[in-house]
Amino acid sequence: MSASTIILIVNIALAVVLAVALTPLFVWWERRISGFIQDRSGPNRCHIGPFRLGGIIQSFADMLKLVFKEDFTPSHIKYKFFFTIAPAIVFFCSFLTFAVIPFSDVLVIDGQKHIMQAIPNELGIMWFLAFAGLSVYGIILGGYSSGSKYGLLGSIRASAQVISYEAAMALAIISMLISYGSIHLTDIVNAQAGTYFGVIPMWGIFIQPLAAIIFIVCAFAEANRAPFDLAEGESELVAGYHTEYSAMKFGLFQVGEYSAMSASSAIIVTLFFGGYQLPWLDTQAIQSNINYIIVAIIILLPLKVYFLTKWMKKNNKAIGLDKSRQKETKILTIAFWSIAFFIVASLVAFLITGLGSNGVNIATAILQIGTFLVKFFMMAFVYIWVRWTVLRFRYDQLQMLGWKVLIPLALLNIVITAIFVVVRGN
């Protein structure tokens, strides 16, 4: 197998894992984080043997339940084909959005360049806009073919919301494109390398704070997350567009919703938070200082594992007579330490033998993927955090915000950016 095939497979696997396989993890995060925010525990009972893993087993149990439930289609539904295909559209569009996210800088193996994207093209932001907009068709189709007023109202809301927020989002992106000068996301991320005054990293949010705020707000609306989840406002619409769905069709809507969340947090990270760029270290700096970075990892990793295991020992303790949590803590502590020792040992081996030029490139790519993942998970946390803080908008307030505030602001931002670029003569 040639190097390019392996890289392609790795990229596709990364995209699939980030877009789809993380859904149980995010459902678990959602429930535990909301629990902690509201001073309660959240799901922590479900277990396999002594392993609860903080309750993540609950998500897998829920998933199994959805898979094995009866797939029920109400008899009043006229267009069974559209009814069935709607969740698949939502799912695939959210999933395909991930195809253009660069996980690391262009990887050079034996002089051959590989773009680190699941689908190596240079459409970048256009692909994202296309598929983010398309996924709402699944919601509209699902609500419309449900043949119930709740589903229809939910999908009407979803489409009106997307129409009003897609415009502001695209306008915010245009001002970003003016300052970056490219639609290819790898170029955009590379433009965010370097610093201002040697301290502030040159991220999109510092170049264009207004565009960042507009885009983040619109991305929340686009992903149908709170405070913009009017399409499934359960207090007035039962469950909105997925009222009539059950079993894995409902599960696909759920997965689609979470992969939309993943995709928009990935695109926010890529556009405004420096993507895969390690702060203060661009690709060349990493490649020339790879040995120091490896030493830093060797020092930092055991420290992190030490604090993690200490925290686990403190919080995963026996309750009453049930000693299984202590047992789990012991097993997990041993597991974490052995993984850490394995990684440290292999890094020391790399230090001793030295990495070839291919090795340095691969190590840089892995480091950048790690950076991207850390930023990505932090953004996903922000999504969940906002959902459990901010109240849902009223419908007229939502439209008011979209048309009367965000679009004029985005237009103003374009004008300011254009004037700045023209005056600076760049």
Add this chain to the structure above:
Amino acid sequence: MGIKVVPRYGKSFKDKLYLPAIAGGMKTTFKHFIKNLKDIDNLKTMHYPEVQPDDLNERYRGVHRLTKHENGTEKCVACFMCATACPANCIFIEAEERFDGIDEKRPKEFKIDLLECVFCGYCVEACPCDAIRMDTGIFSFVASRREDFLLDKKALMANERSKDLNNG
């Protein structure tokens, strides 16, 4: 009576921006999140089946019990006051004559159907002899058959005052 002027919010530029208010709210939720993540003991909830609530008070109405004399016999004189007061008609008493000199009458059988009972406490109010009380502190009575919910005299006399309450 003075007039209380309620301040109206939402007109100033800062309020119209929304973002400072949202940031404030997010700060609050994040504080709660970090506090609970650092130490799970800060959670306001308890791990129920393992940890039982310990804040029962004197007014809490749990499963009934029949109180006893010093010598361990029942105080109940089978006057049927509780059964009369019961709005759910869940108390079934069968009376007999009593010969040990303490009282003249005693219940031969005293049954309470907990599936019918609404735990209103009227039986306790009605009793002239302080013979029935609801201070056992038992708040979760479970059984697998309907018949098991019909508590008889033996079961009711076996219940004791909750240990969480003071001796009164």
